[in-house]
Amino acid sequence: MSESTIQSRTAEQTGERTADEQFDHDETEVCPECGGDLVTDSERGETVCSECGLVVEEDEIDPGPEWRAFDSAEKDKKSRVGAPTTNMMHDKGLSTNIGWQNKDAYGNSLSSRQREKMQRLRTWNERFRTRDSKERNLKQALGEIDRMASALGLPENVRETASVIYRRALDEDLLPGRSIEGVATASLYAAARQAGNPRSLDEIERxxxxxxxxxxxxxRYVVRELNLEVKPADPESYVPRFVSDLDLSEEVSRQARELIESARKEGVLSGKSPVGIAAAAIYAAALLSNERITQGEVSEVANISEVTIRNRYKELLEAKSAGSQQVA
Incomplete structure (x- = not known):
């Protein structure tokens, strides 16, 4: 076969293939009935003709997410492409972690040799996650913060704030001369007060x-050096938790808040422990609501002495009566 014949046949095949591809392209881009432009309706999953309205395709697959987001923060929060970053981990959650289960992808148990290999990989993975002493320090402290927050029942936003405070203290070299546990505990205490979900010193110490x-x-050192704005604890912030622990009614909670507000107007709260004020207000409110409760029960929940409750609840009742006389 001559070279010219081969070239002509190759050109004919190329021309046929090009014509077929052009036909397929034209068929998908224009309406087969009127030749009008096709428009994709993503809401209905259809491809329709903009001229005659012919539905060319239907039930198309939507490759986009099934959720909607109205700002960038919500989009980052809902996105499932990788784990979200968090300040509660020393590497902000960007590193990998090898699971503890000795099973393969099909759920089958690994052999003894494979288990030994995976254990060595876990060990080296943990070593590589912390590059220097600063990261090891941060890893230990954040683990301590998470442990204490879990024991105290603090929400995630408090743990996140405490982690940020500790990171600031570490960046500004406030750790020398102080223990990791001490700065971590102080960061958690400050974060709880900033978030309006405070815990008493006795609870933190426990x-x-x-x-x-x-x-x-x-x-005091961390707050002063980092210029943290921490308001004095409000006695009302302790009331819902103590009422829930004592299994009292919502009426007692309302009465306790009213007693605290009356005492605030009369200037009784100045210089008093907010935990003691909250416990005394709950005890007085229970008496006013005809619910049986003893000073010992309140004392055990609030972790303060019964003497403090007796002294404070009398002051609260006097403040309320004084306020009522002024209004009358």
């Missing part, structure tokens, strides 16, 4: 690995 003196000293 779950921490440091004593009360070191906690208060480190807390």
């Amino acid at each position: 779950v921490s690995r440091i004593d009360r003196m070191e906690l208060t000293r480190t807390y």
Whole structure:
């Protein structure tokens, strides 16, 4: 066969293939009835002709997400492409983690040799996740914050804030001369107060690995050096938790808040422990609501003495009566 014959046949095949591809392209881009332009309706999953309205395709697959987002923050939060970043992990959750289950992708158990290999991989993976002493410090502290927050029942936003406070303290070299547990505990205490979900020093001390003196000293140092804006704890913020622990009614909670507000107007709260005020208000409100409760029960939940409750609840009742006389 001559070279010219081969070239002519190749040209004919190329021309046929090009014509077929052009036909397919034209068929998908224009309406087969009137030759008008096709428009894709993503809401109905249809491809229709803009001229005659012929539905060319229907039940198309939507490759986009099934959720809607109205701003960038909501979009990042709903996106499932990778885990979200978080300040509660030393690497912000960007590293990998090898699971502890000794099973393969099909759920079958690994052999003894494979289990040993996976254990070695886990060990080296943990070593590579922390590059230097600063990251090891941060990993230990954030684990401590998470442990204490779980024991205290604090929400995720408090843990996130505490992690940010500790990171700031680490960046500004506030750790030398102080323990990791001390700065972590102080960060959690400050974060809880900033979020309006405070815990008393006694509660914090009970779950921490440091004593009360070191906690208060480190807390004052961290707040001063980082210029944290921490308002004095409001007694009302303790009321819902104590009422729930004592299994009292909503009426007691309302009465307690009214007693605290009356005492605030009369200037009784100044210099008093907010936990003691909240406990005394709940005890007084229970008496006013005819619900049986003892000072010992309130004392056990609030972790304060019964003497404090007796002194404070009388002051609260006097403040309320004084306020009522002024209104009359």
